[in-house]
Amino acid sequence: xxxxxxxxxxxxxxxxxxxxxxxxxxxxxxxxxxxxxxxxxxxxxxxxxxxxxxxxxxxxxxxxxxxxxxxxxxxxxxxxxxxxxxxxxxxx
Numbered sequence: 001x002x003x004x005x006x007x008x009x010x011x012x013x014x015x016x017x018x019x020x021x022x023x024x025x026x027x028x029x030x031x032x033x034x035x036x037x038x039x040x041x042x043x044x045x046x047x048x049x050x051x052x053x054x055x056x057x058x059x060x061x062x063x064x065x066x067x068x069x070x071x072x073x074x075x076x077x078x079x080x081x082x083x084x085x086x087x088x089x090x091x092x
Contacts, residue, residue: 069076
């Protein structure tokens with residue numbers, strides 16, 4: 001085999017490998033575009049909804065706790081004192 005034949009064979013192999021890489025790259029880009037990106041967007045939207053729901057629940061619970069404390073301030077103070085006493089005893 002001559003030097004030019006080897007060079008031609010290497011060029012053909014290089015071209016074939018580059019074509020395969022380009023094909024795989026195009027397939028990967030298409031996969032990302034068609035499958036992965038929409039799935040990630042859906043997950044992000046669900047996460048945003050979950051965070052919004054959690055904030056709403058937190059706000060409602062906070063409002064309920066404030067309403068209970070305002071309705072019965074003496075009971076709230078006594079309950080807080082008992083919880084503080086128990087926490088103090090447990091932490092020793």
